[in-house]
Amino acid sequence: MKFSLHTLAAAAAALVLAGCASTAPGTAEINLVALNDLHGHLEADKFTYAGVGEKTQRTVMAGGIDTLAGALQAWRKEDRELLLVGAGDMIGASPALSAMWADEPTLGALDLLGLQATSVGNHEFDQGRLELLRQQKGGCASPRPDKACRFDGSYAGAKFSYLAANVIDANTRKPLLPAYRILESKGVKIAFIGAVLQDTAEVVAAAGIAGLQFGDEADAVNRLLPELRKQGVGVFVVLLHQGGRTASEFDKQYCDDLEGELVPVVKKLDPAIRLVISGHSHKGYLCKVGDKLVTQAQMGGHMLSRIKLVVDRQTNQLVDVSARNVVMTQGAYPADPRAEAYLAKVRARGNAELAKPVAKIGAASVTRALTGSDESALGNLIADATLYAGRPFGAQIAFMNVGGIRATLEAGPDNVVSKGQALAVLPFGNTLVVMNLTGAQIRALLEQQWVGDKVESRGLLQVSEGFSYQYDLRKPAGQRVLEVTLNGVPLDDNASYRVAANNFIAEGGDAFPMFAKGTNRAETGVRDIDSLTSYLTYREQQRKPAGLAAEQPRIRRVQ
16 A cells, blocks of 8 residues: 555654653643634535645545534544634634524534634624624524524523633723633643734724724733733643734644734744634644744634643643644544534524525526626626625625626525525625725726736626726727716726625635725625625515616626
């Protein structure tokens, strides 16, 4: 039998990190598993990756709570005192199977997995502080009464602890949530300190976090150490929902090229802190920043970080820390019957829920087929829905990429659209972002629809009601966009406009880098599918069902 170098290296790392591995006399070996940015992904999905030494990428089905539970079950047989912790965004921007019930199925799944503590992430604030506290403590009083307590009829709260050292109530001057949790393994006390990016207020709707202050992450963590030492703690682990970037592979031990907002925070942390478990950037890495190890396990449950701490019992100090990232390939671990049963229950209730009606539309379908000017009825509808959801954040214009529209919107009997039919149109679970772009930047954005000298479009950005422009493909690149108007008024190059789009293109995806230059960005937390269904309902209530009549062209091609 042949083994690749990658396989042999993984096997060797597994032996080193196994809970039964020998340790030096007078030391204790603590095994941690870390998870970040699950975003309510209860089911496995496709994950493409290449590890160290692998020249070609592979695509596998990875993640899902059944897979995670199987891996944890196997690892706990090696070490029954293993600790599972997280680095935020466990919920929010979630697939329908979790989001339709206010993410309560995911919170229950995390309890089933044995999660003990996690930092909050910015997406935990998507529905506001009161909803976050309800999700932690339990109850049904929610700003989403149509979703809360609808999964099981009641909700008792999460058994794990949400941590936030740097989130303060401006009125009481007290922390919104506990700053840390002390856990014990092999007789050693370990303090897990949670923090969320200081810029959370810039990426979350302001109304939901009114009265909260998000302080400097490192300062909030460092000031806790004297208090923790008085409680007999000598080992400190930071759970930080802030991320970095690296060109290194997810399993490289250890990269030295980490960049981004995370790095200066890590450099400010007290020297006694040797391990930072990070999140937010959805990148798998194992990196060193000075003498600190910084980990992240991609997102969506596609991988877990296995971490080993070696602690000197006499001095109560951490003497070594090591880690590896493990891809959670479906079927790689023996099944956990409890997790399988739980997922089956969620799916069964979900299928019934997805059959429920959303709204009546004005035709049997709304097509995604493009006209001669690359505009579609469904593209217009989704752009309008995006604008509708973005208006509380000041949106004036909305864009939608045609690659994100995966099917024509089909209706059932009496032209009624079900939740499942709506999800077929927008299956990615993207969230909406609202930002500022100048008129000149919007013009430049529209010019980016044709890559270089290629006049064949990839499918133009679909635009919202009130916004229109003309284009001429006979003109050279950079000069093809002609008249651009908003509500009949020509766009002012020097004026600033609030623009809404899904997070994929808002980050420059689909070759639209101009979106990434948007300022004053608001991460609304609104999923594109929710904006669509809400808008369909609104149109029906206004007695103007979608698809009732042909829309006036918003994009005109000059022949």
